[in-house]
Amino acid sequence: MLASVSRRRSLAALAALGGSFGAGTALAQLRIDIAGVGGTRVPVAIVDFRDESRSPQPIAAIIRADLERSGQFRSVDAPAGLSETSVPVFGDWRSRQADALAAGSVTRLADGRLDIRFKLWDVVKGSELMGQAQAVLPDDARLAAHRIADAIYEKLTGERGVFATRMAYVTKAGSRFSLVVADADGEGARVALTSPEPIISPAWAPNGRELAYVSFESRKATVRIQDVQTGQRRVLADFKGTNSAPAWSPDGSQLALSLSREGGTQLFVINRDGSGLRRLTQSGAIDTEACYAPDGSKIYFVSDRGGGPQIYRMPASGGSAERVTFGGNYNISPAVSPDGRTLAYISRVNGAFRLTVMDLASGQSQQISDGNDDESPAFAPNGKLIVYASRAGGKEVLMTTTLDGKIKTPLLVTLAEVREPTWGPFTRQ
Template sequence: MNTVLEDRSSSPAWPRRRFLTALAAAGTAFPAAAQFRVDVSGVGARQIPIAIAPFRDEGALPTPVSGIVGADLARSGMFRVAGSPVALDERSVVAAADWRARGVDAVVAGSVTRMADGRLDIRFTLWDIVKGEQLVAQSKLVLAADLRLTAHRIADAIHEALTGERGVNATRIVYVVKAGKRYTLNVTDADGEGGQVALASPEPIISPAWSPDGRELAYVSFETQKAVVWVQDLITGSRRKLADFRGSNSAPAWSPDGRELAMTLTRDGISQLYAMPRAGGTPRRLTSSSAIDTEPVYAPDGRSIFFVSDRGGGPQVYRLPLDGGGPQRVTFTGGYNISPAVSPDGKLLAYISRQGDAFKLMTLDLAAGGVRTLTDTRDDESPSFAPNGKLIVYATRQQGRDVLMTTTLDGSFKTRLVSSGADMREPAWGPFER
């Protein structure tokens, strides 16, 4: 949770949550393999029925390509995925009338061939049964280590061909895992699989944020016994302190052009917003108030910053124009609204709202003002939009564990990311590949 709200647990307006920096400052199943499980709740509207045949000779692989593709498409909420009752590959002749009789609108089939040098030749074809035509036919020669990424890219190609919108399966997410007294910062595929540990520490790690090019992560680490903002290069692994000023340094957020980061500092007393060049330097103060100003996030056009402030009494989301003018309040429904995230098109605000004694994921239409509750859970945290703006990843609690979920924008279709059983927190969805 990207927050540095000071501990005001003595006041009923500020219940004690897991504000770590505050304390420091003051369905579809693929049974062939367990990792393909997609735990689904709700029913997505206008789903496309699609059949995915096992790719010819994929049984020799440690990870079947068709299983990854099917799970990816199911997770989007836009497809109803089924298997194929007949064996197919990319060269098969598909009888559209037969598939229409089965209620299928699209069919995917392919093959995997291991080359003499160990590389994999992965081929697939997508047929549009409704139009009676072949939409996509591709061949990919890849290293065995890139099998999962290739499957995600196939799913994205299918997603875009059938919906006209870019898929996000080949993107990455970052999140924090807490296992016992150990914290790790994990960078994985968008389904929570694969990836790498960017940082491991016996001290808390919070507030990860992606650079716009996906090369670097900013985050807050308590490894020096205080909240410090670090930036880490994910290719080289090198890391540097960006903000280690007196007091607390927290809640980093990248500008859309990647040239600077907004963050919350208490160097001059109470939490206020500052901006710093990505290479470091002297902070530029953005807010000057007697209230707590925290959790900054840039609008996609870079012209304003959304943030949380208690200047009106309880925490609410405000917008600060960067070309002049004072902060403007954005959230008005409920007395406690935190953790803003803005959709890539700038039209929708996701945030966490206290509803009674529960904390719910909400969205606000920034133009029309409509508010929607997306969840029926009680401990939602840390929303982050997918780069195509069609899904939100967030943290919540299920059966006593912190887990990561994705939801469609109407809340009708949710999936739980694969978990090892450890607590998973603070998700942030990375950008498209560049």
């Protein structure tokens, strides 16, 4: 049965069912440990920034970790002593096998802000590639480092970086649940909501400001929307029965939901202001876990209409559905890459739940994890990484992985279980 396995997103909470945002409470920071061997990675040297001790954050170390986690780069040992005003001796850096070099400085301004500057050089050609400066409050030093990593990533790959984006996820510590917003590396975590009742299925709005999620605080599953900046919340769906699995349309104008208001669990669509509710599926099965294709033309969802949970696809306006997954008898939690080419999902293999990716053009799929309890995959907004929840050492953890599974980064939480990650858009408000 579709709802037979615990911890499977909204399925788990539905089976189990029969505070406002202020300054926030920082969680224990997540420790990053990169494992796996990727293919060809660009060797890049990031020199410790001159006077970066004036910053509350280790600027160069954050940049290095960001670039390594992307799977596109590997760090080259870089001795201190260089800044953006220096003239590198490129022969020395070529002997260190570096293809690119970045260095910078941190200066505290009279108004208390930090002036953070850097330059990037092409070591192979012996030329300057770019330079940048930003003045930020000390509390924004980590974000400034992520933005520098984004700039380096884009200059060297031609693709937009995601290091300055955010994630949201749910933690459980004892009997309390928390909705958490953090940087894309898992650091800088802040609690947006706490509750003695489960919080599940968080989903970022395309505007990067709001989160939709399922709350059980009224002793039933209801869908709510929360402004991440102000903490203001409102109920979007509190219909008879269960209200679950919210998914934003790409333009943010509406959400797909799973509702049981008319009997079995079916897919509906509703405007972001709560108006215009309309039923999409008319099956006698359980239809849930909807997600939109990036162009908004189609919806992918999970249904047991064929006897076991599989992923299907239909027009976003409703209509005939076609089956997408055929390998195995249990495939759930679909997520479509921003370019619409790749489907990530969880497949049960010999009793283990593993992250799988499918090329949608060919239908070919590949398991990219060797875990036993993976769940809730979500793509980075540039489509180059996937975040998902898994289990390690008896605890639930977040993982990021490249699409080929060769570079995996566990984000470890020491004080709480962590689950149901969702990666925010490029927009950060």
